[in-house]
Amino acid sequence: MADAIVNLALEQLLQITTQNIGEEVRLVGNVENEVEKLRSNLEAIQTVLLDAEERQMKGDRAVRRWLDKLKDISYDIEDVLDEWNTEIMRLQVEGDLDDAPAPKQKVPSFFPCSCFGIKQVVLRRDIAQKIKELNEKLDIIAEEKNKYSLEEKSTETFERVQTTSFVDVTEIYGREYEKNSLLSTLLDERNEEHKNLSVISLVGMGGIGKTTLAQQAYNNDKVMSHFDTKIWVCVSNPFDEIRVAKAIIEGLECPTNDFVELESFLKCIRQSIMETKFLLILDDMWSEDYNKWEPFYHCLKNGSYGSKVLITTRNERVASIMGSVALIIIEQLAPEECWLLFRQFAFYGRPSKEFEKLEKIGREIVAKCKGLPLAAKTMGNLLRFKKTRNEWQRILDSDIWTLEEIGKGLLSPLMLSYNDLPSSIRRCFSYCAIFPKDHNIEKDDLIKLWMAQGYLGLDNDTKMEVIGQEYFDHLASRSFFQEFEKDDDQNIISCKMHDIVHDFAQFLTKNECFTVGIKGGNEDQVINTSNEKTRHSMLMLHVGATFPISVSSIKSLRSLLIGCEDSKYLVPDDVRPNLFGELTSLRALHISAGVVSANLITVIPKEVKKLIHLKYLNLSSQHMEKLPETLCELYNLQTLDISWCQKLKELPQGMGKLINLRHLINYFTISLSYMPKGIEKLTCLRTLSAFIEKSRSSDGSKACSTLACLKDLKHLRGTLYIRGLGNVTNVSEVKRMQILSNKENLFHLWLRFDKDGEGERKNDEDELLLEALQPHPNLEKLHIENYRGSTFYSDWIMSLTGLRELRILFCRNLMHLSPLGKLPSLESLWIREMSVKKVVTGIEGDGAFSSSTSVILFPKLKVLDFMWIWEWEEWDYGNTILPCLASLHIHFCPKLRALPDGLLQGAKNLQHLEIIGSDLLEERYKKGTGEDWQKISHIPNIKFADSYLQGGPLPLR
Structure with missing residues (x-):
């Protein structure tokens, strides 16, 4: 982890010094020498980091402490450089604003003395002093490395990670007996003693394949037809009765009606399963407390004859406590079965001559996997990318197999695969420790979070999202992700991490990431804020929980993800200024809800402007009516998610200041009636979910004037929804500007011809406007809604040779269509x-x-x-x-x-x-x-x- 963090600090240092050293630095005491010294120290330390990482893995605690100090100061370096760069951006933005309240000189790349006020000079002196202090600390760390006799080791360079397909093998090796036994038990109804409910247990160590076997049974055709309904719940540790009860109800597709007490949930379950033969799978059970299971057992007995509960657990005692009538022990795979699984991945797409050359050494590696399917799969995916026998031999001879701290179970194969990744991808994987076990990770959201931390590069003109997709695919190909959910086009939408892989991510990050579930009924619950090394945290507020005010005191946090389950929940008024004003190191802040009706916050305080490093802000599903103008001072902001904020009426008027904004996600902001002026300045935008056409706002001055605002947003991609097209008055101007034809990465276009206010528009106006809205030929999906024309015909529609989906919605006057069959x-x-x-x-x-x-x-x-x-x-x-x-x-x-x-x-x-x-x-x-x-x-x-x-x-x- 340390090498990734140092590399990131170096990247930022190199970028900012090559672009910005000049007169503005000399104004604060000529600190070029200090900056150069900082870079030189980091580069010298960087050369020994590989040896240091290996030494700490072997148990060298002194080196581990040294690496921890190095990580801390690297984070501090990032903060100072980011602060420096942000101030430069602020001056550039204020100099470029056309509608600034007072005339200001435009700021060039090197700032003459006349453009600075006293505050700017003081700030630069402050930054210069911080750089000097950092150098003093780094001097000490650089000297300490000599005490440990660390050796310089070169690392393999990766110019760009190539996109790789991952092998998605569903076949299960060596489990025929267990599979047949499980199916037979699930379908058997002869056990009179447990007439209404039988509990069956799959027991085995982590990574042995319990969940995979349960999934195969869950999706078996005979099982599907045998039971009236099936429910899958991942339990994990600790056993949260409310969460489990809610998951069962969701599986039964019943409304919860904002229940708070466990008894209310159980009553709902009891009523829902009456006269229903169900199969409930409780995956990953840990709790040995029968008192937690007993209420569920008595509730579930109300199901019809033949109902079953299937649990998976690592602990045979758990199976006994839950009263299992059938215990199926999952043993390690036999050597040949483990080999067959490994071979499926390692030799995927390879010629037979390579198989003959590598089989012997491959079998030796498989022997080290100890019969664990996940280990065999992980090693197979690692070696799929190793072409020579020497590369395979290095894996076999690695010291990692013998290290005491990680040599048990699955950590050795995972560590070997992890070490084989470029440092840029390693830091992306370790970041995933922020999520709780069994969390459904949204791929696009994860990539934006990586981007916010600087893991995908610092140059705003690069294709960071493309790099993030490549990194995700690379991790998927190495078995770090699993349980992929895909869309209709077979693109991955979300994934999960295996429990063992999650444990491994937490092992790597140690105290840097923590996840906390805040339960209800505990008014004074306080999270541990004593660890100053905490960088990333996710809080889940369960039903009836109280917001942990203490989180605002963790000043080192760079990510704070907050979710809630309670539709009545609100962050208290006196907490909000601290939440937004104190955590000034944040790069990512996610305040969202598990359901659209839930709500955490109704007002974003003006203190949000203090989060100067913030790059990712997710406020989806919140109930605020407006955003403060001070939000537009977040010049680093890359992602603003306000989707499903159905009460939001307007965006800040200073939106044009957000020059680094790449994603404005505003799906279902149904109360938003116009786009503010300045939206056309956001030329970095990749995502603009919805654009609202309205020639004038309520006060006649705030609205973006026409569709022409879209013309320069040439990087837009994915989906664009344009509503209010009935308000367009100058169709010829739209046609002349060709506002959509230059957006080659826009694949889904939704055009809604609705109109505000009174009065009808002419049908032929819509027909002319449709002709003027010609998109790029790459378009794949087109939705037309409320179109008033009688004829739906356009040359450009017939030129969309890649169009896969067409929806013509509520076009009540429509009589004639293009020859769509062509x-x-x-x-x-x-x-x-x-x-x-x-x-x-x-x-x-x-x-x-x-x-x-x-x-x-x-x-x-x-x-x-x-x-x-x-x-x-x-x-x-x-x-x-x-x-x-x-x-x-x-x-x-x-x-x-x-x-x-x-x-x-x-x-x-x-x-x-x-x-x-x-x-x-x-x-x-x-x-x-x-x-x-x-x-x-x-x-x-x-x-x-x-x-x-x-x-x-x-x-x-």
Whole structure:
């Protein structure tokens, strides 16, 4: 860890000195020599860090203490350099502001004396003094290194980590007996003694594969059909009754109604499982306290005959205390089974000649894995990137296998894999110790947190997010992450860390990271603030908890992540100024909630401006109505997340000062009615979730004038939602400026043609505006909402050869569509509300999918979804072929008389058909009574809803 921190301080030192040393330094006493000395000392220390890290791993406590002191001063160096750079940015920003309250001279890269006031000179003298004091401390540390006879060792250089695919192997080796035994026990209902509830236990050491085996059973087809419902809860240590009860209720998909007492939760569970045969899996049980389990047992006995509880635990005594009727011991893998698992990863994609050359040494390495599947997988993923026999031999001969402190269990394989990472990625992994066990880690959020700590580079023009993605993929490929959740495009959204991997991350960071769960009913709970080395913390406030005021006294904190579960929770008024004004070393502050209705804070105090180092601020789901203008003095801010802040009415007017802002995440800020002036200056923006078009704000002066604000935001990527397009008055200006066509990384565009105030707009205005909003051809998803035109046709729409999803929503005047069947990549098409009586497919006409060139339309279309097309009577299908259509949904189209025979016969891949709220179709195709049931009977999955469904419109899926 020390090498990563020293490297970061050096990076910052090199950057700031090469860019900014000049007249502004000479103003404070000519400190160039002190800065150069600081750099020289750090570089000299850097050369011996590899040897020092190895020595501390072997138990050298003196070297460990020396490294701890080095880390502390490296952090201090970062703070001082960051303070220096922030002041320079402030002067540049104030010099560049067009609408500053008083004229100010523009500040060049080297500041002449005339541009400084007394405060600026004093600040520079203060920074110079701090640099001098740091040098004095670093001199001592540099001298101390000579006492330990540390050797200079060169480290392998990594110019850029290459993106690597990771092997996601689901096969389980050597567990046939355990698997069959578990399935047999889960499906067996002959045990009369435990008629209503049986407890089954999987017992084995960490990393042995208990959770993997439980997951395989949980997803088994026979198990899925045998039980009415299944619930998975990760328990971990300590056993928190409220959290476990809430997790069970969430698994049962029941509302909690803001319960506080355990009895209320248990009563809800008891009522929910009555007459229900359930399977509850309690993963990673540790508690030996039967009194904590007993209320759950009596509650769960109310389930139907055959209900089961499956626990995984490392402790056989826990299984006994919980009254297990079946105990399945998971032993280490046999040598050959462990080898097969290792081989699956280590030789993935390799030629057979390499297998023959490396098999013998590979088996020797596997022997050191002690039959632990996670160890075999970790070593396999490490050696997959080692091409020569010498590289494999170095792994086999490493001293790490024999080190007493880490030589047990899984830490040796993890340490070998960790040491093989570049230092830039090692610090990213160790940061993950901030999260609690079994935490669902959002990938994009993690990358932004890494960015805030400076782990992804310091140059604001670099593609830091791309580097972060590469680092994440690298860690995933080495088995440091697992349980990946993916989106429809198979991109990873989130992941978890195995308990052993989490233990390893905490071992590396020691006292630097801590996670605290604050329980309710303990009004005076105080967290330990005595450790001055604490840098990163995550607090979870459970139901009824009191905010720990003492956290404000941990001045060394660089990350503070706070979450809550209670929808009635608020941080007290007298705590907020301290929370925002005292933790002045913070780089990341996350104040969010587990549910949208929860709330921690309603007012952001003006003291937020004191967090000058802050780069990441997450206020999502909070209930504040405005943000203070002082927030715009956070010149280092890279990420501002205000998503789901549904009461937020306006953004600060000084937003243009946030010159380093890369991500303005404002999903579902439904009360936000305009964008402030200056938004166009945020040219570093990569994310702008929503832009609100409004020509004038309520006071007529605050709003960003037009869509032209978007023109220079050329780095925008991902998703952009533009609402208020009905307020656009100068369509020709929008067309001239081509505001969207230069955004090649914008893949999802949502255009909403809504209008504020009174009065209708002309339909042809929307048609002209749609034509003017031409995006880059790279667009993959397009949503059009509240469009008033009668014709949906544009050359640019037909040029989107990569478009995969199109949604046309609430376009009530729409009568004619482009020949959408010609779009070569379209996979999903949704239409909500359209004023047509007839849809024509395959020939020229007035319908939605007309085409005269080919009968093979929509070559990749998989999902076709219609809803609320009230006047639709006829679907003229012709002889069209939709070769890939898998799902057809028709909801609330009450006048549609029949589905085309050609569609039902020709769509060979049609797997899902939903007909809801469409009376004539339901009557025609219903099994047993419908005259045309046989025409759809070959479709595997068919869903109808009775015509009396009158519960209001279905939500958009």
